[in-house]
Ligand SMILES: Cc1ncc(C[n+]2csc(CCOP(=O)(O)OP(=O)(O)O)c2C)c(N)n1
């Protein structure tokens with residue numbers, strides 16, 4: 001079948017199981033071939049081919065609402081809803097998003113990217129349906145990893161209480177990005193293997209069916225017997241006690257089993273939890289065998305060998321540099337404990353896990369818990385290092401304020417993926433952390449210019465015992481600068497002059513330093529001398545140096561790969577105003593007031609105007625007139 005000819009999933013209604021199986025094969029081949037060129041979340045999507053086909057066969061999207069959580073497993077859904085012909089643009093600038101997007105299709109009823117939101121949204125849709133007297137099925141598909149997210153449990157609590165009609169499909173492949181963790185995961189494990197319960201339940205139901213219809217007493221006893229059986233055999237009672245009808249475990253690659261159980265779920269009143277067992281990476285051996293999360297999300301790869309195609313001589317990735325430096329310090333300092341909310345692989349903590357297994361904690365997709373867990377450790381004089389992506393730290397804002405900063409606790413936040421991340425798009429851009437951290441009392445926030453300064457900042461953070469401290473660093477690789485052998489401490493709140501100049505001053509840090517230096521060099525050729533400062537502490541700022549710059553009266557341009565509102569530039573303007581520099585020209589370049597979609601970081605920076613060229617123009621525009629003429 002030509003998948004690009006599919007316009008909507010209605011054709012599935014007429015398909016029998018042999019045809020569905022054939023289509024599964026074609027979709028798998030399409031995914032493996034296409035993603036070998038584009039990269040993307042191949043493992044998760046290979047695991048949900050049959051499940052997605054079965055759901056679209058049994059329900060009428062978009063009248064029936066299919067939600068995808070975490071959303072990275074929605075490629076098959078996108079193929080079946082008329083977007084196969086766009087997959088060569090997957091996760092590329094102005095191309096197909098890697099997550100559900102409402103402006104892409106009416107079948108994308110809920111946008112995801114951050115985990116564990118689907119059940120809450122589904123509950124909203126269910127209540128709206130009921131209040132409007134409409135009839136439709138609400139079907140959130142949530143992964144076993146996403147189920148460990150606190151929001152999911154909050155939603156289960158509410159759904160079970162309201163007893164709203166809803167079919168929650170739990171896609172259980174025993175994996176988060178790496179193997180899933182936690183007590184809920186273990187409980188699911190019992191369910192996965194409890195065939196004896198399944199058989200006993202089936203036999204009991206067969207027996208009950210043989211009893212002639214009798215008054216409520218015997219039937220009621222039989223029902224109690226069935227419930228007792230559940231207590232005896234299966235800890236999945238967790239869902240039943242929450243008010244869900246538990247169905248499963250169901251083989252998520254077997255159409256007979258899937259279709260029978262989905263049809264049964266459709267006839268069941270109230271909330272249903274359909275527990276589906278799938279295999280992540282199904283149908284492509286390298287991905288199927290992956291136990292470390294390497295095939296969760298990939299770049300390009302060679303189909304025949306499963307080898308990843310990496311750019312040559314890639315310098316050390318920032319995450320590896322930071323985690324390896326913490327590990328080095330942890331070997332000498334027993335206070336240090338590393339924490340990750342389900343991102344062991346992304347935060348490069350595998351080596352830490354191997355060498356100090358009892359000093360690294362993967363808490364599951366639980367950023368709020370991770371943050372307050374770190375706070376609790378810090379109250380006992382431990383030194384917690386919380387490795388967390390900027391975008392996912394958003395989920396723990398109150399814990400940062402209420403638990404860590406208010407109590408002034410020694411937590412070290414390693415804020416990874418700070419700045420534009422590229423292909424994951426607007427749900428993952430790490431551009432808000434400066435704005436949501438800068439205003440919290442007691443917080444220290446810094447960003448290194450390169451890996452060498454980065455390792456020294458990690459050391460500075462670990463040695464810092466005066467409260468919370470955060471170091472933000474970008475996704476991907478560093479500049480490839482040599483690393484000092486000895487780790488140093490950087491004075492808190494100290495900036496560094498990178499280039500002297502007297503006509504204008506650029507204040508910048510991290511990933512926008514290089515473009516600022518390039519702009520200054522280009523302006524030099526025009527006779528304009530520009531000072532460039534590494535404003536590596538966003539909070540506290542180097543007030544002495546800033547005052548000295550303000551006193552020169554030269555115009556200032558701040559440059560940051562972060563949201564402008566409430567960002568670093570705002571801090572400089574506030575400081576200037578608070579110190580009565582009312583006449584001074586201070587301008588800013590950064591992320592404008594919009595969500596930045598997916599694409600290469602280079603393309604996104606160009607679109608935003610965060611480039612050396614735009615810095616040159618900005619400087620020329622803020623110079624006093626006499627100099628502008630010269631430029
Ligand atoms: C709030 C949040 N934290 C972390 C992540 C990173 N993340 C993306 S997918 C994933 C694992 C999801 O596991 P599961 O839901 O089981 O889906 P699977 O990949 O196994 O299909 C994680 C941790 C995220 N997207 N959102």
Ligand SMILES: CC(=O)[C@@H](O)[C@H](O)COP(=O)(O)O
Nearest residue numbers: 070072113297346417424475
């Ligand atoms: C879907 C999801 O949220 C993660 O898989 C995320 O895409 C990982 O991002 P990195 O590739 O930057 O580790």
Ligand SMILES: [Mg+2]
Nearest residue numbers: 143144145175
């Ligand atoms: Mg999973």
